[in-house]
Amino acid sequence: VVVGLLAGEPGQIVHIEQPELHLHPRAQVAMAGLLVQAAKRGVLVVAETHAPLLLMAIQLAVAKGEIPAADVSLNWFSRDEEGATQIREGHMDAAGAYEDWPVDFATVERDLIRAYIHAAMGDA
Numbered sequence: 717v718v719v720g721l722l723a724g725e726p727g728q729i730v731h732i733e734q735p736e737l738h739l740h741p742r743a744q745v746a747m748a749g750l751l752v753q754a755a756k757r758g759v760l761v762v763a764e765t766h767a768p769l770l771l772m773a774i775q776l777a778v779a780k781g782e783i784p785a786a787d788v789s790l791n792w793f794s795r796d797e798e799g800a801t802q803i804r805e806g807h808m809d810a811a812g813a814y815e816d817w818p819v820d821f822a823t824v825e826r827d828l829i830r831a832y833i834h835a836a837m838g839d840a
Contacts, residue, residue, distance in 0.1 A: 721750045726758030736767035748773030752783050768822055775812035785810050790817075 717735050724730045735751070736744045748770045755761050765771065771790070778785045785808040794802050806816040 717747075718750060721754040721759070721761070724754050724757070724759035724761075727760065729760045729762060730754060731762045731764075733764045734766070735763055736765055736770050741769055744769045745773045748777070752777045755787055756783055768825055775808070775814075777812075778808055778810070779812035785812065790814050792821075 720730045735747050788808050790806040806814040
């Protein structure tokens, strides 16, 4: 993954499935940095992920002005009632916020953390 990102040349496509797999959270953030750096060099990076940390690190890079929001796209897939795959694209604003975030993507982790805190405090 790292070699592909570092060796990628402008206009080349580098496709990575779940670049966060088996990585410590800090390493996931570092991986996001490598994705951003490759994209800034003109590499067309396509990363399939379910990692909120990876996405948040990319959002931070946009918010800090390290990469233009126009160079980032979030695409997600779902099935409709007939079983056909639907693809949705969310664009980012200059602050790194996606205009149309997938339903319940980040809320699962947030709700689990909230439930843990309440249980640990004896509120459950």
